[in-house]
Amino acid sequence: MCRIVKKQKISEGIFRLDIKSPLIASERAPGQFVIISVDDHYGERIPLTIADADAEKGTVSIIFQAVGKTTCMLAKMNPGDKLACMLGPLGNPTHIENFGHTVCVGGGIGIAPLYPIIQALKKAGNTLTVILGARTSELLILKDEIEAIADKLIICTDDGSEGRKALVTEPLKEVCESDHPDMCVAIGPPVMMKFCADATKPYDVPIIVSLNSIMIDGTGMCGGCRVTVGDETKFVCVDGPEFDGHKVDFKNLIARLNSFKRQEYHSSLECRLQSVKDKG
């Protein structure tokens, strides 16, 4: 159980792992996530959204960027290696229905969790405009897979190496202006989701965002994942991970994500130094 069966380097620092877990593979639905740890005794537990799953093969796919201690260690693992723990599927599945015209916005690694939602929305009959953004063309993931499903695909890169040289909010505003879509789903860095929420607001286009917060157990027990939504405190693991983007307090979310920035910087630095040593 939790054995890695396939590893794929998608681009610099971005990996896809297919992990054996028949129960999670058959139970999971779009929008749900898993909690992963690489060391049973001293490891941290981190949430990662399920990018895909194959119920027949009994595998779950995760796509991640090696940025912290655990993701760095995960990136070093190979087929045949076992994770110390994988718990899931967690969180509530995305509410899927035929909204009509839906705009899906994915930024960076957030394109991974967006992919199964795009698949499900298409299956439900939505007309899909998909906007994908990345820093540079090399970091753009799942483009071909999404291109095959989307009715319209708009690509943006920060450096203009592919598609438009723009932030995703620019085409999002244009689509809102010209088509007034019925629904928007945005997944990406918190700052991107905040600006997508701001961009859709003047047009009264509802927006769903999927939040990735600090978590320990992922079952509701610790409350570390709490976010302010409207006037209420919500737990991402119990009530989310998807919320009304117009109500989320992003400033607080971003601050909470940086709670342990100093400690995390040190531990991922150690990890990177170690990998430099390994290479040398």
Next chain:
Amino acid sequence: MQTSIGKRQGIIKILLKELIMDNLESGLNNDSEKCTEILEKIKASNNDLNRKERLSIPLQKMPEQQPEIRARNFNEVTLGYSPEKAVLESARCISCPGKPCVQACPVGIDIPAFLTAAAAGDFKKGISIIKKDNLLPAVCGRVCPQEIQCQSKCTVGKILGDVDESVSIGRIERFLADWERENCPEVPDVKENTGHKVAVVGSGPASLVVAADVRREGHDVTVFEALHKTGGVMTYGIPEFRLPKEIVFNEIDILKKMGVEFVTNFFVGRTRQLLDLLNEDGYDAVFIGEGAGLPRFMNIPGENLVGVFSANEYLTRVNLMRAFEQNRADTPIISNGIAVVVGGGNVAMDAARTALRMGADEVHVVYRRSEDEMPARKEEIHHAKEEGVIFHYLQNVIRCIGDENECLTELECVCYELGEPDSSGRPRPVEKEGSNFTMKAGVMIVAIGNHSNPILARSTPGLKCSDRGNILVDENMKTSLDRVYAAGDTVSGSATVILAMGDGRKAAASINRLFENS
């Protein structure tokens, strides 16, 4: 730099043990001569003392780490009785006819019987008497609130006019359990396999008791735990210095040897639906002992600032994720600065004392009633004070104030006075107008209890819950669903290990009855 905290703590442990042994050799207590004399007499007469002699034996104090040393380490605070102390303390029991202690024990242990055996030096018999009714004596001897249960009714305490002078039943229970573990660990007998299968949800105290009782009757038992380690609140919640994890895992190892299967990283309600366990996976009954796993917050402004934790989160980071081994654990924690704990229960004491050990500059406990109303065990409050925790009674936090980075810097508090009794029978705290003040804080830990975790109930059609979200059960601990039973905090809201165990035994008996006629 390379010396791990664990290793250093190990060395401290050995040094402390030697100190205590020295103490033992040079005398048992301040009344050492007298104690030696009585000990001789107990041995010579095979524990045949008269009532007067028994009442004259001084209360045997529990050896402890010095407060200033223990406040900075995670080793167990209390060090346990020596065999001599255990014999002497047991001999203080006068075997009064009414056995009020037994009636005050939630699981009805035959206390005078085990004390008599222990006083005669027959520790094996003593522990076997306890184990008839209590399957986790090493745990309960440490964390049970004996002073409001068995020891509160002790006749010796009544005669001597002070409940603190009662026979130290809990300490002797702990001694016997530790003695057995170190000298002659036993795996209980299991009856021939019946072919019935029972799923147990969660691996805390209620679940462990059900697993043991049901397995003993020969039924197959699988325990499903959502976390990566077993033991529930005993592992993630109660700190190492009060309940060493080694003891919890030892109890679980015994269950494994009995043939109980443990599956970790399995969240019933998400990984698999409860009804699927019954209808598709071949389980004949399910026991729910998932605890009360949704922390309550105060609903005050600023409560989501960085630095505000639930006690569950703070304790889980330290205990389960081992943040106290700061050089090795990957899970971070904010450990310096001023920490303020809100609440007055055992969890609040655990959080405060943990914050101290993590290196906080100051630790404050803010409680809205007075010390008399504090629900925490007297011993825990006493230990916390000794270690340097500062208590603020009749005060409460009403607002968390942060800086431009949304990090906690200050707390706005108000003062209270006690008014008329409320529904709990305790005087209601009433806010004093205009008494607002602020105090500095980098960490606030909210320890005001838990709600029931809604996930299992939401995903299980037909499982009835109270308005507060607790699973409803009948007198046999059966839920609204056939073949589904529940006990522990998931039913009661929040209580103690021993109460969870008591109800767990009832549930186990119901499950065993279910199979008797089939």
